[in-house]
Amino acid sequence: MREVHRRSFLKKGIAAAVATSIPTRHLWAQEMRLRLSWWGNADRAARTQEVIAAFLAANPSVQIDGQSLPGGGDYWTWLATQSSGGNPPDVIQMDYRYISEYATRGVLLPLDDLIGGTIDLSSWPQDRIDVGKVDGKVYGVSLGSNTGAAILNLSAWEEAGVAAPTIGTTWEEFATLCADFANKTERRRFYASQDASGHDFSFEAFLRQRGKEMYAEGGTLGFTAEDALVWFTYWNDMRAAGACVPADVQALSEGNVDTSVITTGKAATGFAQSNQLVSYQNANKDRLGMTAFPVVGGGAPGQYLKPSQYFSVSARTANPELAGRFLNHFLNDPAAMRILGVERGAPESPDTRATIMPTLDAPSQAALEYLEAIADLIGPLPPAPPQGAGEATMIMKSVAEEVAFEVKSAEQGAEDLVSGMGGAIRAS
Amino acid sequence: MNDRSLWRIAIHAALIASSVLMLYPLLWMMAASVRPEAEIFSSGSLWPSDWSFQAYSRGWTLLGVGFGTFFSNSFIIAALSVAGNLFSCSLAAFAFARLEFPGKRIWFALMLVTLMLPSQVTLIPQYAMFFNLGWVNTFLPLVVPKFLAADAFFIFLMVQFFRGLPKELDEAAIMDGCSPWGIYWRILLPLSTPVLATAAIFTFIWTWDDFFAPLVYLSDIRNFTVTLGLRSFVDAAGESDWGAMFAMSILSLLPVMIFFLLFQKMLIEGIATTGMKR
Amino acid sequence: MIQSHLRRLVGSHAVAGYGFLLPWLIGFFFLAVGPSLISLYLAFTDFDLLTSPEWVGMANFERILTADAKFMASMRVTFMFVILSVPLKLALALIVAVALNKGLGGLSIYRAIFYLPSLLGASVAIAILWRQLFSGDGLVNMALEPFGIIGPSWISNPNYSLWTLVALSVWQFGAPMIIFLAGLRQIPADLYEAASLDGAGPWRQFRRITVPMITPVIFFNLIIQTIDAFKSFTPSFVISGGTGGPINSTLFYTLYLYQEAFGFFRMGYASALAWILLIIIAVFTALSFLSSRYWVHYDE
Missing domain, CATH: 3.40.190.10 (Periplasmic binding protein-like II)
Structure with a gap:
């Protein structure tokens, strides 16, 4: 009995120290504010910030902190520390190999409800929505794919x-x-x-x-x-x-x-x-x-067409609706499409690909054409990689x-x- | 020519030969910053086939904010860290080296143990603490620990040097009615320029080069340090601007080089030059 | 007798001692003790960073000590690295420091040049450069070719890759060199003058004056370099791209620990690894302190 008490006490202690800070989150909830994080080079940072700026111009009451981080192992150590320390970003750039690790541990918000409402993916083939599924729920929207x-x-x-x-x-x-x-x-x-x-x-x-x-x-x-x-x-x-x-x-x-x-x-x-x-x-x-x-x-x-990265939403976000609106803008706004191009991979929606095709430079067009040229060699999506x-x-x-x-x-x-x-x- | 000057020539020759070994990487980095990108990974030579200094101007502004901001952030953090380490570590080291008090040996042993635990496992508890204090995205998590002598390396370093100073000095000072503070401030510190300069150099350079703590604690790009900015040029999976990365790497070496050259003069001012006799 | 002893202590330095220690004590409890105790607790749990830790008793330690081939591999690599790099680095640092202490012309320039490799740290640039030096058609092999030696790809051959990391560590001997220099500066010049008058040559002066006078500094560098080598992370992380390869031949202990903690989400297991490392380092340090009574001379 005493043993159990001590353990649960310790566990609570750790949970308090390691996990969360509730007061801070409530403060943030008052403002319409999002923190958005991705890895990538300076080019990606510039394009992403430009889309953020356009979204903010249309939504003056909102504040978005966009954060570009070094890629590779550094990003994942950084994200684990932020999440474990109770301070994950609201919108998180996610990778194919890590999405089930984070989804099954409750860090990410299931997006199924938002996809029915705020985020319009009606032009997407169903299997391209399914690439973000873990255990039957969507935890990330693909920002583009490659093979x-x-x-x-x-x-x-x-x-x-x-x-x-x-x-x-x-x-x-x-x-x-x-x-x-x-x-x-x-x-x-x-x-x-x-x-x-x-x-x-x-x-x-x-x-x-x-x-x-x-x-x-x-x-x-x-x-x-x-x-x-x-x-x-x-x-x-x-x-x-x-x-x-x-x-x-x-x-x-x-x-x-x-x-x-x-x-x-x-x-x-x-x-x-x-x-x-x-x-x-x-x-x-x-x-x-x-x-x-x-x-x-x-x-x-x-x-197969592998999502090169997703946007996922934190399960702790105070503004899921705002996150959804931002994602919708990111994916569906024609100006945003043109700014982003194929920098994060070939867009999943055929409509988007058609919209941006004339605006792309030659190497980017070649990348899209390659996907069409090898269409016969591309099979269905494999089951999501496990933990x-x-x-x-x-x-x-x-x-x-x-x-x-x-x-x-x-x-x-x-x-x-x-x-x-x-x-x-x-x-x- | 006598033995002595032969000996000197031999030493000089050896030093010059090894200097080349030491300088090669710096020269190579300089070459990488001006050569065509396609040459960086396939050439170990020091002579670029084509010269362009464009990477410097491109790198300086590539991240939008500009490297000027990163340089001043790095400088503020490094300067505060030097002040913090010199102040707090010399106090603790004085207590360990020169004062007798109950529990001293245990505290000293515990201080050494703090050097031994890998930082990877204390990272998350520390992050949670600083986050709950509301310090994340400020310089405080990077600077405050320095004022609390968190880096036991410097305490230990100073202890070893303080213990090397003649104890008769303290005894004489006590006879003259000097307090422990007086001994620390008026006798020990002035005689410890070499070790204080050493600590200042290391603190400055290590803080300047630190990548991980700024990555974890600073989220706003306006608060970024130089090292954090440098890594932002590199995208492991995609296209990296290597030319700009090397150009800014060279620039980021300048402040540490200057700091080193300024402070190393103090390394050679010590007991040996003050004419102290034992 | 105890009373008078106590009175002497309290009367002399107890208050002052703790006064001087105060900043460190605050930092010690908040920055070191707290996080360390949490990691000690975590060592007995299954903790994936993102959900609550589960108490598992000794299971982590049992698995590490009985059924973890990577633990054994990383131990072997780390011990090899410590044994090879620490003596070489200290010897080089001492030799150069003594050479630079001779009052030659251009001293400050040499000092700066010899410190340069340490300024560069283990950055991405160093990683790229090290490949170009130590790969199959790298500069090292080009230099060996005239002597009829066809070298392997040192950096990517599991038999030699650790040596390239040892070379990196030894090459960055700047920090112990500076500390030796500062130590040499504390030796009163008149000792050497007296020895010269007695007809002692450079080697004899080195052995009879220099070494005995800087034993506290040698001791310091030995302890610090040993601890650092055991905890060494960045060289392997940067040069092997975080894998510790090829075939775990550069898998430093802390790199393995980092992989477990942040790559595979096993922070509980990583904490257990950390405490095992702490115990190993502590034993080495304690042995060094015990031995120091016989060879380290303080002026007391």
């Missing part, structure tokens, strides 16, 4: 005199092209392809082409050790043939633009996202292009490295991948 793309160093492919992969090239054909490239290229320490064995989106596309999924409904793994073995063996063969970069070159890449094998001038093909071509080109002297991920011959479409998906991704990278550095056999790696990733999503 996987193989970034090509066209100059290097041309120099080697080998035809670069195109939409519909199979994994086997890709391996042949890369081996051919290895024989013909005159560039020193330069390879045809990245080693994508640890790249989660490439593996996911491969699995879906084989009729599997990375994560099945209900938070379990959607593939077996056999699938993983085929994948690891494919890349082991590539490495052995000199068709992709060696393990110690691939390990330099952190999965972002500036550390990728394309940017550092190590390979002629890299696996990335369709909206990143412009960034890759800016960091490269050679001429770049992009195409779809390779496919499994006769397989299902493997790629622990972030950790599972990290395990995938680590196991793939162990196989690539020959610390583990492909067989051992495949088994460890299934048990490791499975454990991560169960443990959470």
